[in-house]
Amino acid sequence: MDKISAEIVIFQRQRLHIGCSKSFSWNNVTSIYIEETQRTLTHVGFGQISTGLLGMGNKGGVAVRFQLYATTVCIVNSHLAAHLEEFEHRNRDYSEISGKLRFANFNQALTVDIHDVLIWMGDLNYRIDDLPIETVKRFCHKRKLEDLLRHDQLKNAIESKLVFEDYKEGVDGQGPQFIPTYKYNPGTSEWDSSEKQRPPAWCDRILYRQRNDDYRIENIFYRSHFDFRISDHKPVSGLYRISVKVIDPERYRDVYSEVLKHCDKHENEFRPHIEVDPKLIEFKDVRFMESQTSSFVISNTGLVPAHFNFQEKIDNVDTPRSETVTFIKRYCKQWLQVEPDKGEIMVNGSREIKVRVYVDKTTASSLTRGDDKIDDNLVLSLDKGNAVFISVMGNYIPSCFGSSLESLVQIPCPLREIPIEQIQRQERAAILHQVSQLEENQVYDIPKELWTLVDNLFRKAVNCDQLFVMGGLPSEVLQIRDALDTGAPETLPGGIFSVADGLLLFLDSLPEPVVPTYLYRSCINCKDLQSCKKLVQQMPSCHKNVFRYIILFLRHLIDNGPPGSTDTASRSSMDNRADKVRHLSQIFGTYCLKAPLQGQDSSHTAPQRKGVALKTAAFIQFFLDEKFE
Numbered sequence: 001m002d003k004i005s006a007e008i009v010i011f012q013r014q015r016l017h018i019g020c021s022k023s024f025s026w027n028n029v030t031s032i033y034i035e036e037t038q039r040t041l042t043h044v045g046f047g048q049i050s051t052g053l054l055g056m057g058n059k060g061g062v063a064v065r066f067q068l069y070a071t072t073v074c075i076v077n078s079h080l081a082a083h084l085e086e087f088e089h090r091n092r093d094y095s096e097i098s099g100k101l102r103f104a105n106f107n108q109a110l111t112v113d114i115h116d117v118l119i120w121m122g123d124l125n126y127r128i129d130d131l132p133i134e135t136v137k138r139f140c141h142k143r144k145l146e147d148l149l150r151h152d153q154l155k156n157a158i159e160s161k162l163v164f165e166d167y168k169e170g171v172d173g174q175g176p177q178f179i180p181t182y183k184y185n186p187g188t189s190e191w192d193s194s195e196k197q198r199p200p201a202w203c204d205r206i207l208y209r210q211r212n213d214d215y216r217i218e219n220i221f222y223r224s225h226f227d228f229r230i231s232d233h234k235p236v237s238g239l240y241r242i243s244v245k246v247i248d249p250e251r252y253r254d255v256y257s258e259v260l261k262h263c264d265k266h267e268n269e270f271r272p273h274i275e276v277d278p279k280l281i282e283f284k285d286v287r288f289m290e291s292q293t294s295s296f297v298i299s300n301t302g303l304v305p306a307h308f309n310f311q312e313k314i315d316n317v318d319t320p321r322s323e324t325v326t327f328i329k330r331y332c333k334q335w336l337q338v339e340p341d342k343g344e345i346m347v348n349g350s351r352e353i354k355v356r357v358y359v360d361k362t363t364a365s366s367l368t369r370g371d372d373k374i375d376d377n378l379v380l381s382l383d384k385g386n387a388v389f390i391s392v393m394g395n396y397i398p399s400c401f402g403s404s405l406e407s408l409v410q411i412p413c414p415l416r417e418i419p420i421e422q423i424q425r426q427e428r429a430a431i432l433h434q435v436s437q438l439e440e441n442q443v444y445d446i447p448k449e450l451w452t453l454v455d456n457l458f459r460k461a462v463n464c465d466q467l468f469v470m471g472g473l474p475s476e477v478l479q480i481r482d483a484l485d486t487g488a489p490e491t492l493p494g495g496i497f498s499v500a501d502g503l504l505l506f507l508d509s510l511p512e513p514v515v516p517t518y519l520y521r522s523c524i525n526c527k528d529l530q531s532c533k534k535l536v537q538q539m540p541s542c543h544k545n546v547f548r549y550i551i552l553f554l555r556h557l558i559d560n561g562p563p564g565s566t567d568t569a570s571r572s573s574m575d576n577r578a579d580k581v582r583h584l585s586q587i588f589g590t591y592c593l594k595a596p597l598q599g600q601d602s603s604h605t606a607p608q609r610k611g612v613a614l615k616t617a618a619f620i621q622f623f624l625d626e627k628f629e
Contacts, residue, residue: 043067045103045110051080051093061097061122063112071215071244074115076101078122084199087153090125094163116215117242120167121206123233126154128180133199137191140179140200149175152202167207170222176202178224181234189226189234206238216243272385273302274345283357283394286374288401288509290478291358296390298353298380300345309342311379311387333376335363336392355392364402365511369431370424398423399485400449401509405542406430408447414487415449431511445545449484452492453503454553461496467557468587472498477505507591514547514592515619516540523593524615529622550592551623554584558624581624582617589616 043066050060061078078097081089098112112118128136128151139148149155155175157163169175180200183192192198204224210217220239228235276298283292300306310331332338337356345351357374359367366372374394381387400408400415407426411418444451461467476494480502483492492499507514515523519535526532536544558580593616 040069041066043072045106047101047103049097049101051096059093061101063101063103065103065110065115068242069244069246071117071242072115073117073242074112074119076112076118076120076122078120078124080123080125082125084127084129087126087129087157090153091157091163116211117217118167118209119206119217119240120164120208123203124154124205125203126152126157126205127201127203128199129153129156131199133197136180136199143179145177145179148180154202154205164207164209167209168219169205169207171219173219176205176222176224176236178236181224181236183232184229184234186232187229189229192232204233204236206236208240214245217241270304271302272300272304272306272382274306274308274380274382274385274388275299275301276380276388276390279388279390281355281390281392283374283392286357286359286394286396287478288359288364288397288399288481289474289505291356292394293354293356295352295354297350298345299350300347302385303347305347306345306385307343307383308345309381309383310338311381313379332378332392333363333372335359335367335372335374336376338378357392357394359396359402361402361505361509364399364509365404365427367396368398368402368423369427369511370420397485399481400447401481401506402511403427404430404511405447405514405546406540408449409442409444409542411448412443415485417487427511442542446542446549447546449488450503450506450546450549452484452488453480453499453506454549456492456499457496457503458553458556461500461557464496467496468500468504468584470497472501477502504587504591507588512543513594514543514550515594516543517594517596520593520595523619524612526619526622529625532619532622547592550588551620554588554620554624557584581621585617585621585624586613589613589618589620592616593619 045065046063047065048060048062052059059079059081061076063074063076065072065074067073076097078093080093101112102108103110128148131139131148131151136148139145152175154164155169158165158167170177180202182201182203183198184190185193191200206222208217208219218241220241222236222238224234224236226234276296278296281294281296283294286292298306298308312329312331331341335357337358339354339356340351343351363372367374374392374396376392378390378392379387380390398415398420403415403423404427407423407430408415410426415423457467472495476498479493480498483489484502492502494502516539519538522535523532526535536547539547558577590613595612
């Protein structure tokens with residue numbers, strides 16, 4: 001950046017009560033003439049402020065600011081409080097102008113003090129302290145200016161840093177080298193001879209300041225003009241040379257480009273950087289209710305700690321029990337779990353992230369239909385860093401758990417022997433309620449898998465009083481799943497409680513429950529058995545057959561349970577037929593009747609949820625209390 005010199009001539013003349021502005025009853029005239037051969041003057045702005053109570057006083061200041069090449073210049077013309085004793089008032093006026101004056105059409109943060117070069121002039125009204133008027137006049141006559149300046153209020157205030165901090169006055173900062181400019185008899189060059197006998201003072205001043213050594217302002221001359229006699233003040237003038245900065249456009253572009261490159265490089269170095277290994281996670285032969293776990297490692301290869309999390313994205317939840325598609329924000333699909341999902345990795349550190357695939361009753365049906373796949377992309381997001389994508393892929397093995405009744409009654413062989421594409425077609429037909437097409441292809445009245453589960457319970461568990469009370473083993477339930485999907489033997493693996501759990505899980509994972517959801521409201525509001533029977537007749541044939549089959553099985557359990565003890569006091573509550581009916585109604589009411597998803601309200605209170613459960617149980621109980629043909 002080069003520097004050139006510019007000269008500014010300042011001529012200060014105070015004109016009192018010539019005009020009246022909206023804010024104060026005085027007028028400072030500031031005229032600036034600049035001769036330029038090219039467009040070097042920009043960002044011109046003007047401002048004014050009135051001082052005093054509520055801004056209604058007759059004192060204040062005006063200012064003009066501009067940019068000369070690459071240097072900002074501000075010139076202030078002010079009229080401060082008068083009279084010898086108003087020293088503190090003058091200091092307040094200065095502070096108010098300096099701190100509160102604003103320039104129109106510029107940022108409100110642009111104040112007088114933040115310019116590179118400042119020139120402040122005007123009737124500042126500072127007086128000479130602690131000297132009799134005759135002594136002041138004698139010093140003036142003998143031109144003992146140094147003796148007078150020692151008593152000058154403004155000079156002492158600047159030295160005490162009360163006002164105009166870092167400002168200078170006169171050539172080389174020596175102050176005024178002329179006799180005081182106030183107060184004279186108008187039309188003459190004689191001191192005031194009126195009744196008030198105002199003592200002489202340097203009221204009319206020009207001060208200047210540079211922001212720092214990068215900017216330079218030099219006072220060439222500073223003088224008063226005693227030939228002017230139209231006022232009680234004598235005007236003062238000064239010539240100032242300012243070294244202004246000039247930007248070389250070509251060099252500026254080069255330097256700017258280099259600075260940007262340096263900043264980019266610096267910023268890039270101090271952004272978090274990570275490496276992920278591997279970026280592809282594969283799962284083979286994912287099965288219902290059987291989790292698989294893999295992992296990847298995040299390594300911090302940058303110079304700063306890395307804060308990570310997985311970025312949310314829109315996931316659509318489409319289930320057969322909902323008439324609408326719900327969109328939910330989450331970072332992975334429902335069948336996928338990531339742990340931890342956020343954290344901090346220190347420099348040169350690493351973190352293992354566990355990825356778990358688990359297909360349960362909420363996600364099995366969409367995977368079986370082919371509406372979803374074991375395929376997802378995790379977006380690993382870094383705070384102030386780039387995102388990294390991790391792909392999760394695999395294949396799902398369909399099961400009778402999560403398949404529809406309509407599809408299962410069409411399959412004459414084990415499910416694993418059917419091509420996946422055929423299963424998907426049948427499942428899509430079921431969800432679209434293509435009843436005629438499904439009934440034409442129907443092989444069984446009920447799914448063979450359901451018959452196998454119930455048959456094992458029928459043969460083994462009639463005399464078990466803890467059936468559907470005691471839980472089975474999860475590992476045995478998985479063995480039962482595989483046996484049903486691959487062609488079950490007459491006797492299923494695992495204990496009888498695990499078979500009972502398998503039956504409930506089969507019913508719970510149906511995409512459309514045994515009692516279709518479109519009949520749900522009518523069923524829970526039934527008041528008698530005949531109304532319930534009419535609703536059963538409205539079910540699709542496979543649902544109606546399954547419902548009847550379950551009811552007959554439950555009645556058999558109730559009527560052919562273990563014999564009760566003759567000792568009434570020791571008889572178990574489960575030995576009582578009414579208790580058995582209530583117990584089984586509550587269990588199977590929950591699994592056979594389910595509300596449409598859009599009709600479920602998670603905000604229900606516990607008593608409300610209990611009331612709904614009692615209604616579903618009541619529907620089942622009608623058939624267990626009476627003979628059902």
